[in-house]
Amino acid sequence: MKYSSIPARGIRGGHVKPDLRVALAGQANVGKSVIFNQLTGLHQHIANWPGTTVDKAEGTLYYKGLIMDVIDLPGIYSLTHLSIEEKISRDYIAREKPDIVVNVVDATALERHLIFTLQLLELERPLVLVLNMMDLAEKYGIKIDVDALREELGVPVITTIATRGRGVAQILDAAIELHRTGYSPKKIRYGKEVEERVERLEAALGEIDLPYPRRWIALKLLEKDEEIWGLVRERNPRVIELASELITELENIHGHDSSIIIANERACIASQIARRCIRIVKPRKPTLGDRFDEIATHPILGYVLAAIIFAGLFLIVFGVGGIIAEIFEEYLSEIMRDAWVHVLGINPISEVCWSAIESILFLLGLAIPYILPLYFLTFLLENWGYLARVSFLMDSLMHKAGVHGKAVIPMLLGFGCNVPACLAARIMDTWRERIITILMTTLVPCSAVTVVVMGLVGRYLGASWVIGLYLLALLIAFILGSIASRILPGVPVELIMEMPSYKVPSIKTILTMTWIRLREYLEIAAPLIIAMGALVKVLEISGLLDLISSALSPVTSSWLGLPRETGILLIFGILRKELILTTLAALLGTIDFSQALTPNQMITLSIVTILYIPCAATISVLLKETGAKTTLTIVLAEISLAILLGGIASKFLLTLGIS
Amino acid sequence: MSLMRVPLTSLSEGQEAVIVEIAFGGPPSSAGFWGGLRRRLGWGWRGGGGPGCGAVKRLADLGILPGAKIKVIRKAPLGGPIEVEVHGSRFIIGRGLASRIIVEA
Numbered sequence: 001m002k003y004s005s006i007p008a009r010g011i012r013g014g015h016v017k018p019d020l021r022v023a024l025a026g027q028a029n030v031g032k033s034v035i036f037n038q039l040t041g042l043h044q045h046i047a048n049w050p051g052t053t054v055d056k057a058e059g060t061l062y063y064k065g066l067i068m069d070v071i072d073l074p075g076i077y078s079l080t081h082l083s084i085e086e087k088i089s090r091d092y093i094a095r096e097k098p099d100i101v102v103n104v105v106d107a108t109a110l111e112r113h114l115i116f117t118l119q120l121l122e123l124e125r126p127l128v129l130v131l132n133m134m135d136l137a138e139k140y141g142i143k144i145d146v147d148a149l150r151e152e153l154g155v156p157v158i159t160t161i162a163t164r165g166r167g168v169a170q171i172l173d174a175a176i177e178l179h180r181t182g183y184s185p186k187k188i189r190y191g192k193e194v195e196e197r198v199e200r201l202e203a204a205l206g207e208i209d210l211p212y213p214r215r216w217i218a219l220k221l222l223e224k225d226e227e228i229w230g231l232v233r234e235r236n237p238r239v240i241e242l243a244s245e246l247i248t249e250l251e252n253i254h255g256h257d258s259s260i261i262i263a264n265e266r267a268c269i270a271s272q273i274a275r276r277c278i279r280i281v282k283p284r285k286p287t288l289g290d291r292f293d294e295i296a297t298h299p300i301l302g303y304v305l306a307a308i309i310f311a312g313l314f315l316i317v318f319g320v321g322g323i324i325a326e327i328f329e330e331y332l333s334e335i336m337r338d339a340w341v342h343v344l345g346i347n348p349i350s351e352v353c354w355s356a357i358e359s360i361l362f363l364l365g366l367a368i369p370y371i372l373p374l375y376f377l378t379f380l381l382e383n384w385g386y387l388a389r390v391s392f393l394m395d396s397l398m399h400k401a402g403v404h405g406k407a408v409i410p411m412l413l414g415f416g417c418n419v420p421a422c423l424a425a426r427i428m429d430t431w432r433e434r435i436i437t438i439l440m441t442t443l444v445p446c447s448a449v450t451v452v453v454m455g456l457v458g459r460y461l462g463a464s465w466v467i468g469l470y471l472l473a474l475l476i477a478f479i480l481g482s483i484a485s486r487i488l489p490g491v492p493v494e495l496i497m498e499m500p501s502y503k504v505p506s507i508k509t510i511l512t513m514t515w516i517r518l519r520e521y522l523e524i525a526a527p528l529i530i531a532m533g534a535l536v537k538v539l540e541i542s543g544l545l546d547l548i549s550s551a552l553s554p555v556t557s558s559w560l561g562l563p564r565e566t567g568i569l570l571i572f573g574i575l576r577k578e579l580i581l582t583t584l585a586a587l588l589g590t591i592d593f594s595q596a597l598t599p600n601q602m603i604t605l606s607i608v609t610i611l612y613i614p615c616a617a618t619i620s621v622l623l624k625e626t627g628a629k630t631t632l633t634i635v636l637a638e639i640s641l642a643i644l645l646g647g648i649a650s651k652f653l654l655t656l657g658i659s
Numbered sequence: 660m661s662l663m664r665v666p667l668t669s670l671s672e673g674q675e676a677v678i679v680e681i682a683f684g685g686p687p688s689s690a691g692f693w694g695g696l697r698r699r700l701g702w703g704w705r706g707g708g709g710p711g712c713g714a715v716k717r718l719a720d721l722g723i724l725p726g727a728k729i730k731v732i733r734k735a736p737l738g739g740p741i742e743v744e745v746h747g748s749r750f751i752i753g754r755g756l757a758s759r760i761i762v763e764a
Contacts, residue, residue, distance in 0.1 A: 106748075108747065108748075109746065109747050109748035111722065111746040111747065112721060112722045112745070112746045112747070112748045115720060115721075115722055116720070119720075142747075256725065257715070259715075259716055259719070260681070260715065260716075260719055260724060260725070263716070263719030263720060263724055264719070264724055264725065264726065267719070267722050267724060267726075267727070270722070271746075274746075297733055297735070297742070299735075299736035388751070391751070392735050392739065392740055392742065392751050393735060393736075393739070394739075395735060395739045395740045395751070395753060395754075396735065396736070396737045396738045396739035396740075396754070397737075399753075404753055405739075405740065405751075405753075493714065494714055494752070494753030494755055494756040495740050495751060495752065495753040495756075496714060496717055496718065496721070496750065496751075496752055496753070496756065497750065497751055498721075498748065498749070498750055498751075499742055499749040499750060499751050501749075
C-alpha cells in the first residue's frame with residue numbers, strides 16, 4: 001500500500017490530532033532526510049526549534065487509515081549533549097515522548113552507529129531500527145544478519161535503500177505494528193562497575209521530578225552531563241554528592257575520565273553486537289570513489305579540481321542566471337511598470353507602492369535565476385559527498401581565521417549570494433564558529449558586488465585590478481575572522497567530521513531541499529526588502545535623500561574623494577548593491593562612467609561597495625541568525641571599515657600617482 | 660619489538676595502530692594581549708574544561724576511544740586535518756586534535 005503525504009498546514013489548521021507521532025533520529029549522512037522527504041514529499045513544514053536557528057522539519061502523511069506526524073530530528077552524532085542539535089533531539093525524545101522513534105543508521109558502518117542506537121535506547125521510547133544504504137553495504141561485501149540484530153536488541157529492524165525508495169513503506173508498517181503490539185526491548189547492561197553505581201544512583205534519585213527515565217539520569221550523572229547535573233542539583237543536592245563520590249571511584253578503577261569510561265562501555269557492547277551480526281564476506285576493495293579521492297584530496301590536484309568544480313558552478317549560476325534575470329528585469333518589470341502607471345498614474349503614493357512591488361520583483365529576480373541554481377548545485381555536491389573533501393583541503397587555511405574547514409562552504413557560497421551563505425553557516429557546530437563564519441561571509445564579494453566591480457574597475461582598469469580587490473576583500477575577511485576568534489568567548493572547536501563515501505545524488509531530495517530553502521529565503525528576506533524599497537522611495541520623493549547625501553559629503557567627498565552624489569548611491573546600495581551602478585548611470589545620464597569617475601574614484605568606490613553594510617536581504621538573515629545586537633555590531637564595524645580603508649586606499653593610490 | 664606510544668599525527672599514511680589515550684588540553688589562557696582583552700570584556704571562556712574537552716567526548720561517541728583500532732588514510736597538506744578509518748567509517752580530524760590522540764604502534 002502506498003503512503004500519501006498530506007499538506008501539513010491543512011492538518012494544523014484543522015487541528016486534527018495525528019494517530020501516531022514518529023520521530024526520525026540518526027547521525028549525519030545516513031540518508032535520514034532522504035527518508036523524510038520520501039515520506040512527506042513537499043508537504044513538510046519547516047520552522048525553527050524554539051529559541052534556536054536549527055531547522056525543525058515536520059510533515060504529515062496518511063497511511064493505512066492513520067494520520068501520522070513525522071518529525072525529522074537534526075542529524076547528530078550522539079546524545080551526550082554538546083551542540084544545540086543534540087540537546088534538541090534528546091529533549092524532544094525525552095519530553096515530547098513521540099510514539100515511535102525511527103533510528104536511521106548507515107548499514108556500511110553499523111558498529112559505530114550502534115553506539116548512537118544504544119544511547120537512543122537509554123531514552124526508553126519505542127524504537128524501530130532502519131538499516132539504510134543496504135546496496136552500498138552489499139557492494140562493500142558486508143553481510144548483516146538482520147534476524148540476529150533484531151534478537152540482540154529486541155527491536156524491529158528494517159532494511160532500506162532510501163535513495164530508490166525501497167523499504168520506506170515498511171518503516172511505517174513496523175512503526176504501526178510496534179505501536180499496536182507494544183515494545184519489549186532487550187535490557188542493555190554495561191560492565192559490573194558501572195551498573196552497580198547506576199543502581200545506587202537510581203535508588204538515590206527516587207521519584208525525582210524530571211521527564212527523563214531514571215536509569216538515563218543516573219547514566220548522565222556518571223557521564224558528568226552539565227545540564228542533568230544542574231537539574232538534579234536543584235531538586236536533590238544529595239544525589240550530586242553521591243554521584244561525585246561514585247565518579248571518583250570509577251575513575252580510580254579505570255584511570256580514565258568517567259564520561260570516557262561509559263562511552264567505552266557503549267562502544268564495547270556495540271562491537272560485541274556487531275561481531276555477532278556482521279560478516280565481511282569479501283575484503284573492501286578500493287572503490288571508484290576511493291580512486292577518485294586520490295585526486296580529490298591530492299595536495300595539488302585536489303585544489304585544481306576544487307577550483308574547476310567551483311568555477312564551473314559559478315559559471316553555470318551566472319550564465320543561466322544572467323539570462324533569466326534579464327527576462328525579469330527587461331520584460332516583466334517593464335510590462336508591470338507600464339501597467340501600473342497606466343492604471344494608477346504617477347503620484348507619490350503610487351510611486352512608493354511601485355517601489356515596494358519592484359522590491360518583490362527584484363527578490364524573485366534574485367531568487368529564481370541565481371539562488372535557485374546555486375542551491376541546487378550546492379546540494380548536488382553535498383549529496384554526492386564532495387563538500388567534505390573541500391573542508392578537508394581547506395581546513396588548515398581556515399584555521400588562520402580561527403574556524404575549521406567546514407567554514408569554507410558558506411564562504412564559497414558567498415561569492416554567489418551572501419544570503420544563502422549566511423544561512424549555510426548553520427553547519428558550524430557552535431555559536432562562536434557560526435558568528436565568525438557569518439562575519440567573514442558578509443565580506444565575500446557576492447554577484448551583485450561583482451557587477452559593480454566589473455562595471456567600474458574591470459571595464460576601465462583591467463582584470464588584474466579586479467583580482468587585487470578580491471584578494472584584498474578575502475584578506476580583510478581573514479583578518480576580521482582572526483580578530484573575532486581571539487576575542488569571542490568560547491573554546492575553538494577542531495574539525496571532527498565524517499568523510500562520507502560518494503553516493504549517487506538523489507535528485508528528488510535535492511529538489512525538495514532546494515525548494516524548501518528557496519522558500520525560507522523568500523520568507524526571511526521579503527519583509528525587510530519591501531520595507532526598505534518603500535522607505536528609500538519616500539526619502540527620494542520627499543527630498544530627504546539629497547539632504548542625507550549632503551550630510552554625508554564630509555565623508556564621501558572630503559575623506560573618500562568621491563563625487564557629491566555618492567551618498568545617494570550608497571543608500572540605494574543598501575537595497576541591493578548593483579543599484580550603485582544603475583543609479584550612477586541614471587544620475588550621469590550615460591553608462592560611460594569614465595567621464596564622471598577617475599580611476600582612483602572607481603577603485604575607492606569599489607572598495608567601499610565590497611566592504612560597507614551588507615545588503616538589506618543579508619541584514620534580514622543576520623537578524624534572524626544572530627540577533628539584533630550582533631547584527632548591529634557587524635553592520636557598524638563594516639561601515640567604519642569601508643570608510644577607513646576606502647579613504648586610506650584613495651590617499652595611497654594618489655601617492656602612487658593614480659588620481 | 661616493543662610498541663611505542665606516539666601521537667596519531669606521527670603515523671604515516673596507511674599505517675594502523677591502537678589508541679591508548681586521548682590527552683586533555685590545559686586550561687585556556689587569559690594571558691597575553693587577546694586573553695587580556697577577552698578578560699576585560701568579561702567574556703572569558705564558556706564551557707570550561709579547556710580546549711578539546713568536549714572534543715574527547717565527541718570522539719568517544721564516534722567510537723574513537725582507547726582500545727579502538729585506527730588507520731591513517733591520508734594527511735592533508737600544510738598541517739591540515741588527518742583522515743582516519745575507525746570501525747570501517749572514515750573521519751577527518753583536525754591536526755591539533757589528532758596530535759592529542761596517543762596510539763601504540
